[in-house]
Amino acid sequence: MNQVVTPATGKTAIATNPATGSQFGEVAHTPEHRYASIFQQARRAQKVWAEKSFAQRSKHLRKMRNYIRDHADELARLISDSNGKTRMDALITEVLPCQLACDWYGKHAAKVLAPERRGPSSPLWIGKRSEVRHEPLGVVGIISPWNYPLSIPFGEIVMGLMAGNAIILKVAAATPLVGKAIEDIIAAGNLPHGLFNHIVGSGGQVSSAMFEHGVDKLFFTGSVPTGKQLMAQAAETLTPLSLELGGKDPMIVLKDADLERAANGAAWAGYQNAGQSCGGVERIYVHESVYDRFVSLLADRTRELRHGVPTDECDVDIGSMTTANQRRTVESQLAEAVEAGATVVAQSEGPGHGPGHFHAATLVTNVDHGMRLMQEETFGPIMPVMPFRTEDEAVELANDSPMALTASIWTRNTRHGKELANRINGGVVAINDHLYTHAMSDVPWGGPGDSGIGRTHGPEGLKEMTKAKVVNWDWLRAKRNLWWYPQDQASYAAIRSALYLVAPRTVLDFLRSAIRVLPTMIRKMYF
CATH class of the missing domain: 3.40.309.10 (Aldehyde Dehydrogenase; Chain A, domain 2)
Incomplete structure (x- = not known):
């Protein structure tokens, strides 16, 4: 595991053990001039990744799961040294949940994100059929906190990957080496080059870059004030957000x-x-x-x-x-x-x-x-x-x-x-x-009010990593719809009668309305 990176020059994020005050490593900030190319690479890699099946994606997750299993003690120790929690705490609340995430999302994403077939919702749409598809967002940004520096971002990374997205990650400045450990876990999964990217830098600098370079959605976990600041920034580009901001x-x-x-x-x-x-x-x-x-x-x-x-x-x-x-x-x-x-x-x-x-x-x-x-x-x-x-x-x-x-x-x-x-x-x-x-x-995980917006985890979290697309078709193969041109009094009367198909007073009312609508509909659609 790549735990300590000591750059020769430039800004760094320093890892300090909060229980002892001792410094035990540092990570170089990502040069700002590289941001544009990182996002470009992510978009190219995402197009390749989105073509893979859920079964193919899950194979990569299994490699990550096995890496976590084989390096559990090392990960727990690094987390403990980074944020001060005990080894047992790190193992049970961080390492194990990451392994469980790989397992569950790898097995269930295909079912959760499968296209949903929907029939007509009204007699007016008798010939219509719809399919709701859950497509990848594209490039997902994740800004994570220091209290659970591994399990919070990694769960979102796994959801994003299984949904077909590329990932740009920014971890908390207080726990930079955990970010490097996440890089090692992801590397074990042998993902396409550029699909996952870890940017090291100040929170404001990286979040601004995410909006500037067009992340398709930002997932943030942190304080209420910072969440509100990000929401204001996101409004400039209408970038959707998922915010988990805390609890009392x-x-x-x-x-x-x-x-x-x-x-x-x-x-x-x-x-x-x-x-x-x-x-x-x-x-x-x-x-x-x-x-x-x-x-x-x-x-x-x-x-x-x-x-x-x-x-x-x-x-x-x-x-x-x-x-x-x-x-x-x-x-x-x-x-x-x-x-x-x-x-x-x-x-x-x-x-x-x-x-x-x-x-x-x-x-x-x-x-x-x-x-x-x-x-x-x-x-x-x-x-x-x-x-x-x-x-x-x-x-x-x-x-x-x-x-x-x-x-x-x-x-x-x-x-x-x-x-x-x-x-x-x-x-x-x-x-x-x-x-x-x-x-x-x-x-799902998340809450209303000042606790945030949106949900992570579970089927709901997976769907937050997608955008819905409706594909609709008509099997009646008519020449035109009732409401198409040319418009005439008969068409108006038929549409007016259709209101009673939707909300009839009685069964007889429904039948009368159908009798009034059908002849005009058949004439207009097929002749």
């Missing part, structure tokens, strides 16, 4: 919940990846009758967590945060909440003072929706907990956010949990679990 995801614990499972699930979904998961738990609402017991259990789980520098021995549960700016955001939200009356109930024991961007896993009570901690995305290992009296109150609190990516409901009554899920805003609502469906290739 609620967890609702009902009075009949299995509290031990709920506490264990909260610890995982709130503290995993040092809380830097857009689909992780950011707010917890617990029925007042079980509130104290739940808080006690979650406090125990919080204190038990091993917090420190990730190693190959897997002897820590939480690593570091990825960037100093994000750590400061978390510290600021927590400090403001405490000043406003919040109580820190429990924390994990951190590694002490050092160069890493560590923040203890922290459980907080006595919070309210006037605090930034309960309104803005925290994206860190802080879990605030509030009690509620009624389910209506819990729903109101859970929906009190412009972001609606995921949510979870914890109850022993699955049927009731499903019913309650109908009232919760969110792209994903899980029952008795949280923070795992992003790894499921067969279901």
Whole structure:
């Protein structure tokens, strides 16, 4: 695997381990003068790739899948060193989902994107037949974040490739060597030259180049403000976007919940990846009758967590945060909440003072929706907990956010949990679990409101990588249609009568209308 690239001259993206502060590699920025040729090569390669069958494309994906399997430890270590998450975290939330993506999309894309035959939707179109085809977009741009530097972009790459597209990738500046690792995975697939391209550079520079050189769609995962900026840029060229912008995801614990499972699930979904998961738990609402017991259990789980520098021995549960700016955001939200009356109930024991961007896993009570901690995305290992009296109150609190990516409901009554899920805003609502469906290739990922636009993953994600084309034909082989020239009073009367074919008052009304329409239609179409 090509892990370290040290250029002799020019700008570079430096890889720094956020847990230790040590630099362990750098990657040269792609020269701007090469951008035009990269896009030209991508378009040429895409035309060749689009001619391949789904079965042929899937063979390339199987080679990538096998490469991931054979280099799993190396990939997990690189991801861990790049963004601070533990080796186990990297393996289960990044490496394994990439392998699953290769497998599922390779097997199911042909069925999902097969042409759809549609018959006439009305008697007026009796001779018409249609086929809806899902054609490749062309060149797809992907701008990915640092919190899941492998699994987020790679899943989109695989979807784009199976749909017949070329790919232009820009990874986060904080994790440049993961971008190089993606290059190695793609190289193992033996794709046509120029079909996949990884551009290294500043986010604004590369995104502007994507619009300038005409990507056919841009997939972006990141912050709400940046997503809005890209949307404004895209408006200039009417470039379609898919935006996954974050979440302030609620967890609702009902009075009949299995509290031990709920506490264990909260610890995982709130503290995993040092809380830097857009689909992780950011707010917890617990029925007042079980509130104290739940808080006690979650406090125990919080204190038990091993917090420190990730190693190959897997002897820590939480690593570091990825960037100093994000750590400061978390510290600021927590400090403001405490000043406003919040109580820190429990924390994990951190590694002490050092160069890493560590923040203890922290459980907080006595919070309210006037605090930034309960309104803005925290994206860190802080879990605030509030009690509620009624389910209506819990729903109101859970929906009190412009972001609606995921949510979870914890109850022993699955049927009731499903019913309650109908009232919760969110792209994903899980029952008795949280923070795992992003790894499921067969279901869509995304949410409404400030959480973004569009979906990735699943059949819906595959179709987002295509453009629909309708092919329509007429098997009646008439000389002309009823509404073609020459127009006359008889044609007008027939069309007027046809309104009752579409919306008859009675069956007799329908038959009368048909009798009035058919003679004129036959005369006009065949004589």
